[in-house]
Amino acid sequence: METLFGDQLEQSETSSGSFADIILPVPIPKMFTYKIPKSLLEEIGIGYRVIVQFGKKKVLTGVVGKVHQKPPKAYEAKPILDLLDSHATVNPIQIRFWAWMAEYYCCHIGEVMNAALPSGLKLSSESKIQLNPTFDPDTSPYPLDEREEVLLNALQNKEEMSYEDCEAVLGIKSIHGIIKSLVIKEAIVVFEQVKEKYSPKVENRIRLTAALVENKAALEQVFQEISTKPKQEEILLKYLQEVPVYRKPELNQNGLEKKVVADAGMSMSSLKTLMKNGVLEEFKIIVSRFEDEAVSDAEIVLTEEQLQAQTKIKEAFEEKNTVLLHGITGSGKTELYITLIQEALQGGSQVLLLLPEIALTTHMVGRLRQVFGSSMGVYHSKYSDNERVEVWNGVLSGKFSFVVGVRSSIFLPFDSLGLVIVDEEHEPSYKQYDPAPRFHARDAAIMLAWLHQAKTLLGSATPSFESFYNARTNKYGYASLEKRYGEAQLPQFHLADMLVDKKKNLLKLDFTRMMREKIQEALGNQEQVLIFQNRRGYAPYVSCEDCGWIPECEHCDVSLTYHQFGEEMRCHYCGFKEKVPHSCPACGSSKISAVGMGTERIEESLSLLFPEARIVRMDLDTTRSKYGYQRLLEEFGSGNVDILVGTQMITKGLDFDRVTVVGVMDADRILYFPDFRAGERAFQQITQVAGRAGRRDKKGHVVIQTRRPEQAIFQQIMAGDYRNFYLQEMGERQRFFYPPFVKMIKVSTRHKDYKTAEKAARHLHNLMAEIPVKKILLGPEKGLIGKIKNQYIFESVVKLDRSSNAQAHFKQVLQQQLETLQADKDFRSVRFIVDVDPY
């Protein structure tokens, strides 16, 4: 396969030519080449949306990826049917970015396009039919039935008909059969109607008529006339109060939302009269879905340490594209970001700040809003599509020169980025698992910045090993913040040995004495408590006390998770659910009970141990709704809650004055997860959650419960000794060939038939073994979870030499092999999934 990316770079972006490579939203490995009709030659360019025919009867919308002179070798190019845009929807840098992503993450560029464009900008297709111009009923070998005749007659008078139109004409509901038959008889053509889905938000407003704004005497006159009509007078006064046109006539232009009058309980019929008499007029305006907020212009005064870090970052940017800012929690990374963002914006560049999913609704966004006001766009994953399109268009129009957003905001149509910041760069949620492109937003952001000749700043209190490694080997610049801002002190740590307490009968409902005492103290002082429970591998399940039976999902190789609410058991992979049985299906015993310590269970235990405490739980289940997370945070912030129990969510972005105790329920479970990153994760998570204790002047306490307190990692966490922990773990990684010393690629093979899945996996494995690149190949093995949604899973892991040549070569050959395999009739229905840098 030709490398799209490399090829793209050599091409002049404005060169005119008579062929265009089109990115199509279908899973095919390459761009397709089409002929540009002469009439479109002048208008068309990279990033324009076009309509093309794909396959025999399908009409699709695509994006021009490249314009050139080379006719395709393998097929004759069809002409582009139509052009949709008068300007490019996607800019050339974006296309290069997409091409890089497809190549690096081993997926199709059409898949990247699908991820990149909000669906409001993708064109939805709605099937329509039209007469086949070459069809002649007199010479056709196929006889038509009565209904078909009727439909054809109707089509004679119309250019096109939708399926609904057809139903109306025939007076029946299911017309698919008739349409199919007509297509086979080549009497009609089905095509996809292209339509824009983005609908702007329109507001009904009222304003004074122009004559009255210009002429104050006339307005006085009006007031005299309506002096006996208090309802009309009330409305007019309300208007002038909200929109002071006397002082600022230009304000009348935007008027007042009609709803304001209605909401104030004023008479709508009086409003109508005012409009009829030419005093007020109604109009419509397109408004932003995002409300403007007050901007504070208080200047930021950086501390001595922050200033030094800032200088260091700027100096490093002179030579390096990427800098790692290693700053402990509460050291003021946000304030530092703000000053750097301001500078970049003043220089005329765009800025992108990436935040992990969950941190987006926290005080950080509020803080940024105070500084940047409505020039800042926010791109949240829980936004509706219309809201996303609005941010997209805001970036295009220049309204938002600064965007703060989740991982998918790297796809926004920036054309002149100067600075990209990735906050909490170690966060696993930057990785997209499914569907393709399976990218890591931090790594992709660095590439994006490079394409823009921009700089990237990575910030974290607990950097990922990859980034720290890059800083130590001088690929990245490095700056650090080692002090907390202001009076805030670091918390005091306590290791609580669960086994010792258990022996002494001091372990109550999984809470050690130390944990209980610290919680009690905090409650006594009207202070707040956070209890952290890692979610991974921690789902509570149901088990028979007599025979040990554990219910499993019918479709997946996992035990069902117990949900107290509704006494249900659910599969977290496929959604299958079932009521908890009254008796054991294996032995008939009625002793069925819940095992494991999910957050629900901890919440319950806490309410038994501390009956007066107000307890709230925060996890995926309680924060599903759009504002669920925010609502819980506000509740906690307002002081109406004493104890917050939660998963990873509570480790991020919380900044509350009254939290003095943080408890980690079971550190061992984080440490013993079967993954080479388990240690790194444990260090990160425990440090992050500990950072929530005592952010202000009160000293905080962190209690870590474990069965093995002697492990070195605990001393390192407590001492904040990231460096030694890193060195020790990296020794292991080097010895056993793990990233960042090798590049990892995971290839999984899925099929509903066990034998087929295994056979395909072995076949691919052998093919990969032959690729002449320095590597270690492991597998194929049954996946950690061997079956999901009735599909058996086998996995191979490739550990590649880090050189970029080896990587590129391996991926290229792998792509070809997959294409060949997929074309083999034995493996046509097998799914192959390539995950580069699996996490």
Ligand code: ADP
């Ligand atoms: P981090 O992101 O490193 O955890 P923050 O940026 O949230 O830390 O800073 C912690 C607290 O200290 C915040 O409330 C922040 O407003 C305050 N702070 C940090 N630096 C400054 C500064 N230079 N001036 C005023 N307040 C600051």
Ligand code: ZN
């Ligand atoms: Zn049993």
Ligand code: ZN
């Ligand atoms: Zn399942």
